């Protein structure tokens with residue numbers, strides 16, 4: 001993938017570079033009869049022979065720093081090269097700002113590589129400067145709005161450096177772009193939980209927001225899951241918020257048969273039964289009807305699961321008798 | 322790609338596929354240079370689940386075993402320090418280093434875990450494994466938070482390595498390097514508002530990390546630390562991952578590997594049988610290359626050893642014929658697991 005190999009005509013092997021003539025390359029010791037052998041290019045072998053040599057002599061020099069760049073380009077997943085590079089940066093007192101630029105370029109090429117994001121994080125920790133992190137992760141998320149590495153780095157930077165200020169706006173935009181973006185919904189919860197807080201008013205606001213989004217796309221698990229998340233902070237639980245329950249009832253009577261709606265109604269029944277609300281319309285019969293409808297018509301792929309859930313409600317019924 | 326022949330297991334082709342990977346790989350795979358042990362694991366474990374471990378000749382078997390042991394990092398000669406001990410993923414940094422920089426040559430939890438599984442599948446007796454040293458290496462990698470770093474030399478720490486550390490401790494039958502309480506707390510902190518489990522606290526729930534978390538709880542006998550409500554909600558989150566095959570997160574595309582990650586999670590929670598096996602199977606077979614062997618994550622894309630092994634392991638979980646049973650926690654065959662149990666007995670009798 002990253003091995004440009006022999007196609008690079010301007011490339012000069014380290015073994016042919018006069019300024020490296022004082023170094024004896026160290027070949028890989030893969031034993032006498034290795035397995036899973038990668039048929040590396042000559043360039044790869046050359047670079048890593050010299051990398052092993054400087055590692056062995058613990059050489060801390062500009063040329064070593066340059067060599068790690070070549071080594072990383074050939075295999076950005078080599079964590080030892082990255083670690084040695086960091087040790088070189090410190091030993092040489094290299095300008096870390098230019099290193100930030102460099103790793104940004106590498107991230108753009110390999111946005112799903114663990115090592116590059118780790119390198120970035122260490123640099124930001126050293127500099128104690130997170131000015132560029134929101135933009136960097138924003139760019140990565142433009143390419144792939146669900147890139148787990150980018151989200152992880154973003155959450156870390158936000159939490160460590162308190163960068164919550166404009167995060168809700170960012171989340172809103174992502175959800176507007178794609179209401180099914182589960183990562184964005186998760187980030188919404190993150191901002192609420194760590195920054196805006198779950199005051200009664202905020203809970204109500206988030207419920208309104210989520211119900212709007214569900215109205216827009218009803219069969220969206222991400223929004224339904226978020227609604228459950230918000231209701232964790234409502235002391236009346238899943239079943240006690242009349243705005244939520246009447247919304248669900250209305251959807252249902254308007255013929256919406258999204259499995260997420262129906263599952264939500266089943267869970268409301270479960271909660272009402274557990275709370276001992278005997279006269280509630282959310283009872284075992286209703287749950288059983290919903291399970292039956294899911295199993296036979298609206299969510300057939302989970303037919304056995306819904307029958308299994310129905311079993312639980314049948315037990316509730318027989319306990320009542 | 323759904324044609325008649327692609328509804329059945331291309332058994333012979335998959336055997337050939339793995340045998341090729343055990344030998345030589347093209348230079349296009351250079352970016353896997355530091356993780357060759359995992360390729361060995363997927364290939365050997367793949368042959369094992371295919372019931373074809375005997376396709377590996379005695380000569381090749383000893384080559385693989387000798388090569389793996391070459392990657393075992395031993396205690397530092399000068400002072401016996403064991404914090405770097407474990408298996409390396411390849412011989413790229415397999416060189417003698419001075420005290421000052423000996424930490425660059427260090428074990429990696431995922432490589433140690435997959436090396437041990439490979440040795441078990443090959444029937445090795447682990448007598449050349451420096452158990453005490455490896456456990457000390459594991460211990461050196463647990464963080465304050467309770468999770469584990471991959472290596473001593475500058476790596477991220479997350480749920481994947483909690484799982485690897487738990488497997489290593491289980492296989493070596495020694496938990497002295499693994500603080501179970503701390504790890505359990507970490508896992509519970511990673512449970513999201515949707516009751517799936519994430520790589521780190523507050524990140525998005527994910528099928529792969531949920532597997533790592535559940536397998537760890539299972540190996541440490543801590544599944545009961547989840548409340549009944551958490552358990553039921555997690556089951557719900559997991560069964561909702563089925564589309565035809567399985568996806569790793571809500572509203573993400575289906576991918577062959579989640580037939581294992583999510584399938585094994587459901588199996589550990591005793592409800593895999595409530596999913597739709599036929600749809601699952603049909604999807605996985607859509608990603609099979611019937612001609613040259615291998616599975617890919619999506620239909621008509623490139624196959625790779627990881628998706629090939631996990632595709633087979635996922636099929637094994639739902640009882641596909643022609644495949645050996647998989648132990649969902651350790652991700653090895655029952656055959657390899659029984660061998661491990663006999664080693665445990667032997668070690669116990671030696672105490």
Ligand SMILES: [Zn+2]
Pocket residue numbers: 576577578579618628
């Ligand atoms: Zn996959």
